[in-house]
Amino acid sequence: MKRGRKAVAVLMSLLLLAIGCGSGRQEPQDGLPTTLRVGIIPNISPENQRAQYEPFRAYLADRLKTDVELFVATNYAGVVSALVAKKLDVAYLGGLTYVQAEAQTGVVPLVTEIDQETGTPAYLSAVVVKARSPYRSTKDVVAAGGKFAFGDVSSTSGSLYPRVMIVDAGARCDVGDLTACPPLSSVSFTGGHDATAQAVLSGGADAGGIELRILHRLEKQGSVPKGALQAVETRQVMGYPWVASRDLDATSRKAVTDAFLAIRDPKLLDLMRAKSYAAVTATDYAEVRQHATALGLLTPPRGQ
Incomplete structure (x- = not known):
């Protein structure tokens, strides 16, 4: 009986190993969540935005070896609300949306695209x-x-x-x-x-x-x-900043940043309207913050 139980245990172990190998899924990089939740502002219609960024979602999942879940809100404020509610790990925001999120919850700017038309951030x-x-x-x-x-x-x-x-x-x-x-x-x-x-x-x-x-x-x-x-x-x-929630640890933030900086595929860059990516800091958005404050756009507007 003992020999039989050992044989069953060995078979189960081999079966589990085969399932794990057959899935083709690797463990995520150190510190990264098993599912990275990524939000994107809808600067065009949400349906078109989601389709546009699907190749990027696939790239990020493969690069980071973790699942990536894409969220496109019906409006810009929806992405900020999702960040405030801690439902997102990483988000693509406009400069104004970033400073609005910054005023409400801790977010860390990571990178922005080098624009294809201006050749600058x-x-x-x-x-x-x-x-x-x-x-x-x-x-x-x-x-x-x-x-x-x-x-x-x-x-x-x-x-x-x-x-x-x-x-x-x-x-x-x-x-x-x-x-x-x-x-x-x-x-x-x-x-x-x-x-x-x-x-x-x-x-x-x-x-x-x-x-x-x-x-x-x-x-x-x-x-x-x-x-x-x-x-x-x-x-x-x-340029539009990609930001991370402060709840995402520094190691994970670096992994995401490095993934952007490593993009070389011309087709992917073209889909994302970028020549390449560059790291950014909060200081880079001082002018946006100044205008938003002067025009009262850091608080929820009336008349909408």
């Missing part, structure tokens, strides 16, 4: 109008009392910097109510850059705030006819 926010519009500057739009469209209320290049531009052009925006910016006749929030482009194209807005590289991508995809919209003003913006 900065990219461009733009005020756009229809190509045949009478407006040739942001001041023209404001002075005429035009209709202005922002993207998501928490978008850096679709809300924060366009708001800076219209204020510099003479608009008197109410810090407490983001929809009040006289002499503009109306201010609306479309929820995303692609929707803002369509609002300006359709005449629903006379001008809108948009991330210029997203407009160029929409033109390549055929969603916006090339040359139908033109930028009348641009501002440089520090």
